[in-house]
Amino acid sequence: MSKKKITVDFRFRDKLNKVQGGKHHNYCYQCSACVAVCPAARFTKNFNPRIILLKALLGMEEELIGENSAIWLCTNCYSCYERCPQDVRPIEVIISLKNMAVERRTAPPNLTKLSENIGKTGVSVTVTSAVRRMRQELGLPELKDIPIEELQTILGEQEPQIFQEEEKNDK
C-alpha cells in the first residue's frame, strides 16, 4: 500500500455546502452509477461526474473551479440526477461549483455573453427586428412588455439597462 497522505480541504467543502444545492455532495459514495449514463463522459475522457464528486469530497478547489475546469463540459442533461442512488443530484453540485467559479471569475468568457441578457432585458434571447418581422409575417401577436424593473428590484442590484444593443445581432 502506498503511504501517500491524502489531505482534505474542509474549508472548500464548507463553502460548497453553503451554495444552494452544494450540500448534497456529501452523500456521494463513489458508485459510478452516474458515469454509466453520462453523455459527456461517453463522448470525452476529460469528463467524469464521479471524479468531479471525488474532487469535491477532497476539497480540490483549483481542479474544480480554477481556469479550464472540466465542469463546463457537463451538458446539463439530468441523467445523473435520475440515476444517483444517493440523491447527490450531481448536476446540481456541478452547477453550484459553476456558481463558485463565476464568483472567482474563472468561468469561460462565453458564459457572460450567454447569460447577461436576462438581468438587462428580462429575456435570454436578444430581441431583433428580424424576429419582430417574422412574427408579423406569421400573424402572431405583438411581443409583451417585460417587467424589467420588477426583476431588477428583486435581484437587488442595478444591472445597466442598455437597450441600444437590441439591433446588434440583427441580420
Place this chain on the structure above:
Amino acid sequence: MGEKKKVVPFWGCMMPLKYPQMELAIRRTLPNIGIEIVDVDGFTCCPDPIYFKARDKMKWLTIAARNLAVAEEIGLDVITMCSGCISTLKEAQYLLDEDPKLKDEINKKLKKIDKEYKGTVSVKHAVVMIRDELGIDVVKKSLKKSLEGIKVGIHYGCHLLKPSQIMHVDDADYPNILEDLVMAIGATPVYQKESLLCCGKGCMDADIPLEMTEAIFVAIEESGADCMGLICPTCFSSFDLGQLMIARKKGKTFNIPVIYIFQLLGLAQGLTAEEVGLHKHRIKADKVLEKIV
C-alpha cells in the same frame, strides 16, 4: 366540443423570440383540441436553466419564483411548450416546496414587489396536460388529414422527462408519452436508439455537442424515419441548423426534416405547411408533406 379549458401559456424566450413557428403551431392546434389560450402580462424568461443558472442559482430561483407568483395570481393552470421552461419552473417549485427556509428567503425578495410564492399553481407541459386532463382521444377527434405511413423518429431529449422525481411525466428510461401522441396524430412513431441522448447544447465545448447531434442523426437514419419529431426548441436549434453545421464541419449530409410535434399535429388537423411555419426550417420537409393525404 363543449366548454374549452382555459390555460395560461408560459411562452418563455426560445419560442417567441427564436422559433416563432413553434408558437404558431401551438396557437393553431390547441384550440382544436379544447384548449383556450389566455395570454397574460407579467412573465419574464423562466430563467434559462443552463447558462443563467450556472451564473447564479439563487437569482435563477428568485426569477423563477416570481414567474410562479405571477401565475398564481391569475388562478388558471399554466402550460409550457418548452422543455427548458418546464425544467426551470418545475425544479424551482420542487426546491421551494421541499425547503421552507429557502422559500422564506426567496419570498423576502419577492415582497419588495408585493409578490409571494405560495405553492398553489399547477404548471405542466402541454403534452402532459393533453394526456392527463383532456385525454389523447381529443387529438384523434381533431384530425382532418391522414399522416398514415409517415415514419417519425422520436427524440425526447432531456428536460421533459428528467429528473422524473420532479417532472412526473413518464418512465425516464422507457417513456411512451410522445409515441402515444404521434400515434394519436395518425403517424407511425419509429424507435431510434438515441432518442434519449442529450443534444449537447449545454456542453461548453466546440466539438462535443456536434458529435452528440451526429450520433443522434446516425440513429435516425438507421431507423428509416422520414423525419424527426421533437418536443424541445433547444434540441431544434441543435438539429435543424445543426445538420448544416455537421455538413460543413464534418462533410456528412443527413437532410432529415426536424418537426416539432405540434407542427405535425397541425398538419394532421388540415393546416398547411406554412400555417404551421414549416417553411421557416432550414431542412425542408417536402418529402414528408408529399405523403399527407
